[in-house]
Amino acid sequence: MQYRRFGRTELNVPIFSCGGMRYQYKWQDTDESEIPAENQANLEKIVQTALDLGINHIETARYYGTSEMQLGKVLKDISRDRLIIQTKVAPGSDPQEFRANFEKSLNYLQLDYVDLFSIHGINNREMFDYAMRPGGCLDEAKKLQKESKFRFLGFSTHASTEIIVEAIESDQFDYVNLHWYWIYQNNWPAIEAANAHDMGVFIISPSDKGGKLYAPSQKLIELCSPLSPMVFNDLFCLSCPQVHTLSIGANKPEDFQEHIKTLVLLDQAQEILSPILTRLEKEFVKTLGEDWANNWDVGLPDWQATPDEINIKTILWLRNLSLAYDMTEYSKMRYNLLGNASHWFPGNKAKNAKNLDLRYCLKNSPNQKNIPSFLAEAHDLLEGGEVKRISQIK
Secondary structure, X not given: OOEEEOEOOOOEEEOEEEEOOOOOOOOOOOOHHHOOHHHHHHHHHHHHHXXXXXXXXXXXOOOOOOHHHHHHHHHOOOOHHHOEEEEEEOOOXXXXXXXXXXXXXXXXXXXXXXXXXXXXXXXXXXXXXXXXXXXXXXXXXXXXXXXOOEEEEEEEOOOOHHXXXXXXXXXXXXXXXXXXXXXXXXXXXXXXXXXXXXXXXXXXXXXXXXXXXXXXXXXXXXXXXXXXXXXXXXXXXXXXXXXXXXXXXXXXXXXXXXXXXXXXXXXXXXXXXXXXXXXXXXXXXXHHOHHHHHHOOOOOOOHHHOHHHEOHHHHHHHHHHHHHHOOHHHHHHHHOOOOOOHHHOOOEOOOOXXXXXXXXXXXXXXXXXXXXXXXXXXXXXXXXXXXOOHHXXX
């Protein structure tokens, strides 16, 4: 395993972290006696496999259902100085509830402290305010830190780059968990800001949110050859020294194996990536046309400024991925979260795009005339009924 300095925490974290949102029994708290023995045994094998590979950073959250409870049963038998443990708690209007949830996390984890604690889901202005306002959840977290309940404070986010950078610029955090990978590079300014503040950078879900790369299209497989799409994306992210660790959300011990293939490629990353990136870009232009490829996202409004709160930019992005790379299954999965995932994936589908006047909200787009028909096309291509976030599944 290779390790990187996690910003001003001075922790040396493995470049792959063991994410704890896919191996648990349920997405809701439940009595320990209800957890099947085979599920707990699988979790124990995942953690042991991670440790055997040198992956000693294990990440979970209060709202990952039974993840903390099940993980605590494993951690109590492992030497504490071998581990870097991270958990997360969502901010809310009541800082005392925030504290109580953190205390519940520690209790489930059977730990006196965690190394890394995140304010979970600073995803919009409301959540930002819950965290950052005087007397809010950030102030409560600072009290917990003074009580030695955790060592370093960070935040996780699905927010706009603007909000992420604002939180970083507050200089209240030691690290950030955010989305950034080959298909979604919008948050690069936030990574640069984090580096300027010497913060650790943790990439959320590069293989799932980064393209459902455990089940890639044949076209994407061919374009990424000789690498698998998963290894290509890992190498793309880790070729940037500004990125410190990628989350692997394993749900079986074997899920680490493809990622580990990246390790021997890191010294030749640019040489290996260059022809693949060129091939992917050429296919994008060939499929979608040069004009669209170069300016499809210029002048697009935020979802809050559109009729029916249609998330135009996200929908066009998913259409691009589907048409250029046959990433239709991924695009369907993401598209059908719109309207059903609150601040984790905001805005609505384009089901009424044909009947809406979008001229005003698209007044700054060079593609004003084409976008309404492209939105309708995307809806026809990707509509498949509501999809729930996995945390909503009972």
